[in-house]
Structures are given as C-alpha cells and as structure tokens.
Amino acid sequence: MGQQVDNDLLGEDGNASAGGDQHQFGGVWTRIKLEALEKYLGAFNTALSKQHFTRIYVDAFAGTGRCDIKVNGEKQSIDGSARRALAANPGFHKYHFIELLPRKLDALKSLAEDHPDKNIEIVQSDANTALKLLCTQYQWCNERAVLFLDPFGMHVEWTTLEAIAKTGAIDVWYLFPYAGLYRQAAKNADALDAVKESSLSRVLGTDAWRQAFYVQKRQTDMFGGDDGDERNADHREMLDFVSERLKGLFAAVTAPKVLYQGGDSKNPSGAPLFALYFAASNRNPKAFGLATKIAKDILDTL
Template sequence: MNIQTFGGDWTENKLVKLRKYLVAYATIMKDYNFKYAYIDAFAGTGYRTGKESEETDILIFPELINQESNKLFDGSARIALQVEPKFDQYIFIEKDENKVYELNKLKTEFTNMADRVTIINSDANIYIKDICSKNWKSHRSVLFLDPFGMQVPWATIECIAKTEAIDLWYLFPVGVAINRLLKKDGNIDEVIRKRLDETFGTTDWYDRFYQITNQIDLFGTYSITEKTADYKLICEYFIERLETVFAGVAKNPLLLCNSRNTPLYLLCFAAANKKGAKTAIKIAQDILKK
C-alpha cells in the first residue's frame, strides 16, 4: 500500500492519477471496435476548491479535510473532458440540482463535445445499477466513484463487476468514515453496524477487525473485545473484498492523507473485464506507485 507524502494535496493527487489513466485508456481503446465512456458517479459542479464545502451527514468528518484556499481548480468532470484522445461518451451523475445546473455549463464551454456529454440528475447508486444491467457486449467504460463518505453500498460494487466491461477507480472512505466508526471496544451501534455490513457486503469484517480474549479474575472468566485493526488492515481487507468480484485488482492502492497526515481515502483500482484486466492492472499499478 502506498501512502501519500505528508503535506501533499490529496485531491490533486487523485485527479492527476485519474487523468493519467484516462489518457492511457483512451489511447488503447481508440484502436478497438468498442464504444467507450467515462462515467463520473459523483460529478459535483465540474470544479473543485481548495476548501471543501460538500454536504455532510453523521458518517462524514469534515474536520479531516484539507482546507487551504478557495481557489477554483478543475474537477474530475472537466479533467475528463480535456483528456486526449476523446472518449465516445461522458456521463456525469449528480443528485444535487444546483450542481447539475453548473455541470450543464460544461456543454457551453466544451461546445464541440456537447453531443457526447450526458448529465444525469439522479442518485448515483440507482443510476449505476440501471446502466450496469444493460448489454455491455460492445461497450466499455471507466467509472470514477468519488463519494463524500459511505454512499456506495457493496451491491453497487457487485453490479459494476458483473458488467465484465468497466474499469473502476474508487475512493474508499477508510479514514473519513470507516476507521472512525470502528469503536475500540467493539460496541458499535446497530445502525452503524448495518451500514458497515452494507459497505463491505458481509459481516465478516467484525471478526477481522476485532479480537475477543478471555480474562480471569477473582470472580471467574470474562471476555474482552478489542479493536486490532489499523489503517493497513482495513485497506488490505477491502482490497480482498474487491478481489472476490473483479477480474483484477491493483495490489498497491494509494492511501490519501491531508496536510496533517491524517488518512482520508484509499484510492483503489479494479478491472471487471477478464481479457483486459492484466493490461489495465499493469497500467494502474504503475500510475499508483508514482
């Protein structure tokens, strides 16, 4: 597992790596007889700022996010549209109507590509499940999952893998949510535990992250539950989960940290297509290690 260097711009880091992969992917795919698309599942406005101000819920911890400036930078949607060679189609999914309004401005800015851009005002999980259920025989795609927290259930991940046609880049919320919810004594609220079950697609995570030991005192034997999982173990476990459904998974995911060196996300890559997985993983692992 790679770890981003202290003080680096984690947002810039993830987007640089995404751009590099999109360039490599489009360069290869233009010589094949496939229609290929870029899908951005949490597209936002197309821009990003140095100061994060996205919506939050009880599973998001905004104090972990790097807040250093309000300057506008290109977000993943705009970066994808700038990539050469071009993709056949760009699908930007966004639930917030105000952000959809901003995304639509991209069609005006990139007028020569407006007919390739589709903007979907929908819940990302609903739309992804719908599009993944279609016939992918002559289609391929790169899908970027960049949620604010635990908005992506395992059922969505499974749908992506079943297409056998999608390359997935996923910012897994290992620091902004998962690790913070794993209480040291293992006494996790039932609602939170169910959310973790849905995120990992199994209940086995509890046995991997906690150890139960028997202790003896004057009154007899009693049990103690202790958290044994650190960031490394949680990350390794999630990569193992991805390997249960995808044809190939990058072995060197990147742990992204903020300027205080607090882990936020794990940048993962997985390939669904058996024939193309070897090449895709080779390219992704090379990008992740640089």
C-alpha cells in the first residue's frame, strides 16, 4: 500500500491500521495536530489550576509516544501526544492511555516507568469500547478532561461521541478522517457496498448522508435504466455535513482546520487528508466560550 492511498488509515505514529506493523511516515499534518494539542493542554491546565477539578487526559489511540514524520523529504522523529501530555505544565492529575497493539503497549509501559510521579493508566482495548466505559467511570461533577481522538481511518463510532458529549465535562480534539469520508462515499453509488455504507453510517451516526451526498441520475440508456445515484456533494459540502452533525451533538464546535498532504498550514498542497475539530461538551456558556476561544486562537496561529 502506498502512502498516498493510505494516509487516511494512519494513526499518530504513522503505522497503517492493517496489522499495525507496516510502517509509514506521517507528514506536516502530524506536527500541526500535535502542536495544537500541546498548546491547548497547557492553556487548559492553567485555566483550571486554581479550581478544585480533577484534571484528566485521555489518549484514545495513544501509539508509542513517538512519531516518525517526513517533511520535504526529511525524516524526523518527534514527541507524540502521550509524551506531550506528560510534559504539560501544569500537569494533569490522571492520564488514560488507550492502545490495542501489544508492541505499542510495551512502549507506553516504558514511558510510564519513566514518569513514576504521574498517575498513568494504560488500557489495552478497542478505543470505542474503552471510551464508552471510561465515560461511565466518573460522575463528571468534580472532573474535567481533555480527549485526543486520532483514529485509524473511519474508526470512531458516533455512539462513542454521544457518550463523550453526554458527560458534559470533556473537551475533544478530533482528527476527523476527511479523506476516508470522501473515499468511502464513492462518486457513483454503484461502488458503495454494504461495508462502506455501514462504515459511513457508523461514523456519522445516521444514514441521512445518502440523501445529503447523492442524487438520482437521469435515465441514460435506451431501455430506460440508469447507472445508479451519483454523488453531487463536493468534498467541502461533505465536510459541512460532518460539522453540522457535530454541532448538533456538542455544546460548541470550532470550524475544522483542514490538513493537507503537503506544504504547510499557510501554503498547503496535495489532497485534503484530515479535518481537525475542537468540540466542548460542557454546556455552561462561560466554560465552552473560554474553551473554544482558546482553541480558535491556537488553530489560527498554526
């Protein structure tokens, strides 16, 4: 599998989801998402440092704590989200690192051993299962959390997002698989098989995408038949659909920052790969107002 084909299948440390052992490099988008997260973690902890909340960091696809990226042909190794969270100052009171692959778990365990002063819980599990369980483990009265969602392709279920939003206490950075969306939603609906349709509905939480993305083609052959529905929504309109879905679920959602295959955030090039969202679940206007202001300011500087 080539990098151009499978960028939407890559998690934080650049490993393909198929088997998890085929190494790929991330790109400039990797650095952008991690810088956004890192800046927000510092601001979040500073804002809450004088309050009596237990501050929690959750990494749903924690990886190894390191990322290999390739920018302008140059290979680099940079700190991943887990290391950046542990380095946040002020720090969190508790860290939940969720990872499924054993070899990545070993790296996380070594990372935890390097930070004996931190309260770190490492969970080997599917992220959807672990997150739904985590949302029930706290009452969310005296706790506040930041969650980093950097999935392998179309992996985050809408029901998981519902559980997160229901807590009213979790701020979410969600790297939505933009390329995965428009690749699954083929231009001609005849190419949509049951697996792709199920994936789209699972991630978007509805089958209304079918009506939003497709129109029935006019009859084109001499027998009065047609070639099936055709997608008339362009990529941006499809992303607008995602944004509206998220806004209907969370208290506040920033406009997505689209991350591209090449270039930098100011001069992007290549195909759009991801859409970085910030979503606040706390429905207190003062709380989500401050959170989204911080997130917007961060995204504007990247």
